[in-house]
Amino acid sequence: MTVIIILIIVSILVAAGFLAAFFWAVRSGQYDDTYSPSVRMLFDDKKKESKKNHVKD
């Protein structure tokens, strides 16, 4: 029956891993702005070609 104790420990550790991931996500600001990342990933970044680099000042 002790195998269930090991299973419980493992399952809690896995869950704790996800909790840690959640902590990391919140701390790194991923919940501060829930809109722009969804748009940002759709931008295709064309390589900037050498046409004109900067507006003349």
Added chain:
Amino acid sequence: MSTKTLSSSIDKCYHCGELCEDELVEFDEKPFCCNGCKMVYEILDENDLCNYYDLQNTPGINLKSRSYEQKYAYLDNVDIQKQLLNFSSDNLNKITFFIPVIHCSSCIWLLEHLDRLREGIIYSRVNFVRKEVVIDFNPSIISLKTIVELLTTIGYEPEINLQNASRTKAKKENRKLYLQVGVAGFGFGNIMLLSFPEYFGFEGLDHSVRTFITLVNIVISLPVVFFSASSYFVSAFKGLRQKYINIDVPITIGIIALFTRSLYEILSESGPGYLDSLAGLIFFLLIGKWFQSRTYESLSFERDYKSYFPLAVSRIRGAVSEMVQITELKESDLIEVRNQEIIPADAVLESKSASIDYSFVTGEADTVQKIEGDYIYAGGRQVGSTIQLRIKKEVSQSYLTQLWNNEAFSNESAFDPLIDKISKYFTVAVLFIAVSAAVYWYFVEPLHILNAFTAVLIVACPCALSLATPFTLGNVMTILGGHKLYLKHMSVIEKLWNITTIVFDKTGTLTQNEGAKITYHGMPLSEEENQFLASLVSNSTHPLSRVLTKHLSNKTVQSEIVDFKELEGQGVLGTIKGTEIAIGSATFVGGGQVESEVGSSVVHVKIGTYKGYYRIKSIFRNGLGNLINSLVEDHYKLIVLSGDNQSEEGNLRAIFGENSSFVFNQKPEQKLEYIKEMQHKGERVLMLGDGLNDAGALKQADVGYAVTEDVTAFTPACDAILYGQNLTELANYLSFTRLSKIIILISFTISFIYNLVGLALAVSAQITPLFAAILMPLSSITVVAFATFAVRLLAKRLKLV
């Protein structure tokens, strides 16, 4: 590059989407409504950033009436830079700008590609929800001022003031709540899972396994109680110290009872404890709290005059001019104000002439002409050439800013939410029942005393009760937000329940900014006669004269008027080139009676002889009449509080009916005092206003709505921001909020019924952990579901969704 928009929008500006009515600029085969828009397109095109137009059609911001020349000179001041920058070093500076106009994916794209536009910008990142952009730049290559000017040129003018710094604090608070919810959810899920054998009565489990499971439960519950629930303890403690029982007191009692009883049961091996219910309770409570904390982060409800005024202004001493912060200005300093800059303090004009736009202050868009020696109040915006002014009063002592020294701005009025009023009685009742149960069992079966006492405290924990308000009001707030009525916080709704009086500002609130419809009836007027008229009305300050002046603005104004007279309530009189001209009421001018129409004014014209009349159709909002009727039906007392003179009283009376009051010629402070007086008479006041002159009244009123045509534009400090076009729906919004109270009361009743059922079992000492584990979430979910559906249904009934 996309050409798909071209065919479908022949005369729609390619950049901003506005119809090119007045002007059409063609460039690169694309239509633009003004040179500003064309210029932005050119800049983007040159830098190969036209992707901007592919992501959304016509994403740009209209640039027609903007000019920024020299406006940001103060950003070269090192002191000011220091206050604005988040981080600074020799070759890296970081700054966060608040840019209210950010509205679509193209905005994000463009603002995150600023590095392609100018050398020296290293990185930029948008936070769409907060409408902020963080920019890293190299100060040795590009100056802060240049960046702000660049942003302004492409239409993204940042709002710069020192208040913005405080915005980051709220972010930290929010993150902590997320973490607390996360921990509680983790605890709830795992403890419940580990308690399953207990629920199903698996007797076959080893004793050692059982002990292990319960110990693990205790370990998991520790962070749930001491981290996730900590804010409830703090709040309850604070309340008690002020001899005030808020809703967090019974919650805290419940949590403590659950926790200690569970610990006792587990450690004494007399039972499995209620840790699953405990974690569930805290999880649901925090969800409610999270719902409650949602606000419109991108809108600012706290602005005072400081956010309107520039941070610095150029002061002239002898031959040198230097930028100084406006707080350092002293009386009799000479300052220079450039085009589009705001005059920061009451001053006397030293230059020949100035035209001042007071739209921030009064909500009226017309500019006012001033000449040398005129006294100019702070808050106006100079339009045109640079002017010099001699300061007469320090910034904080000026006519307008004095308002903020009023106590209304320093003390937040104490407000008792409904839930806290109930919690007082609730807590007392629960304690009474718990003690009675204990006393009863003392005589019947002393073994059950502790059991019954703690069981009562546990089942009576007002979890569902405390969820009723946030979920009802949160949904109400979301639905109102869909109608562009943005509430600062859900407690505003509770304040709205008790409103008895509604006070309106006139200009900009009841009236439309677009102006009036004017028709002329009578003998046709020649060009010269029109010029005469224009000359006469341009000298009058009467609102109708101003409307006519605007209408005749394309006529040349003759300067020599002899015998100019303005008779209050009658009209204007004058002689130009020997011709007597009079405009005004029928009796004054000598015209016949004209059929009157509600909401329109008639101005008769005499040039030598009687010519005819102008009918000026309501400058009031469409549908105002219906709004007033519904508000009167709902028994609100209505008052118009205006800074203007009485001239519109007749029209207002026609719309508002006889039972409303009208107060005119009110200075900003008088408005505030008037509201205060009403409150002393026991009225609960809702104030609707726009400009800065209403700021005091908005703050003093129980609820202040700022009415604006552009919700991202400047609004004074208020409890809610209402989109001007939707003002006429106000009565509907008010009944919606009033009826939401009934929904909350029904939700309360539902949760009371659950509590009673639980209590009945608790006092008879029959409650089991499984029963508690079912009752607690079930009651919470019922209440949340009921609140959400009832609000949606109500909104549908009122045609709000």
